[in-house]
Amino acid sequence: MVAPVAPQDAAWAIASALPDPEIPALTIAELGILRGVEMINGVMTVTITPTYSGCPATEMIKADIETALRDAGFSAIAVRLTHSPAWTTDTLSAATLEKLRAEGIAPPRRGQPPHCPQCGSAQVEQIAHFGSTPCKSLWRCMACREPFDHFKCH
Numbered sequence: 322m323v324a325p326v327a328p329q330d331a332a333w334a335i336a337s338a339l340p341d342p343e344i345p346a347l348t349i350a351e352l353g354i355l356r357g358v359e360m361i362n363g364v365m366t367v368t369i370t371p372t373y374s375g376c377p378a379t380e381m382i383k384a385d386i387e388t389a390l391r392d393a394g395f396s397a398i399a400v401r402l403t404h405s406p407a408w409t410t411d412t413l414s415a416a417t418l419e420k421l422r423a424e425g426i427a428p429p430r431r432g433q434p435p436h437c438p439q440c441g442s443a444q445v446e447q448i449a450h451f452g453s454t455p456c457k458s459l460w461r462c463m464a465c466r467e468p469f470d471h472f473k474c475h
């Protein structure tokens with residue numbers, strides 16, 4: 322006998338597997354954007370925290386969650402945003418940081434410049450405040466001369 326899956330557990334499994342629009346190698350759960358899934362007055366309510374206020378990916382994430390849950394048969398869906406507690410790169414797990422590095426994105430290092438994700442060199446310079454997306458800045462390694470994205474600290 323397999324116990325039936327509670328609706329909110331099924332919804333969590335679906336939402337937590339969704340890739341982040343800006344870093345598709347990571348899920349919104351791994352990035353700490355997905356905060357909670359609960360049934361409130363018959364409405365499957367998903368709570369997310371934007372990586373930073375005004376992040377353009379937030380609307381995309383919201384739409385992705387609504388679409389995925391609707392496809393799975395949920396009809397009453399709400400996605401709400403919470404800014405408390407604020408999202409921070411400090412909560413990213415070691416496994417998540419390693420995945421970022423594997424993607425060629427330098428993981429955040431609070432208060433310190435990033436290291437090159439290719440060769441590990443600390444000899445780096447910032448080229449642009451915004452990289453391929455507003456969540457990242459563009460850097461170049463002086464050792465291997467490769468440009469790379471740095472996931473900004475928040």
Ligand SMILES: [Zn+2]
Nearest residue numbers: 437440462465
């Ligand atoms: Zn390098």
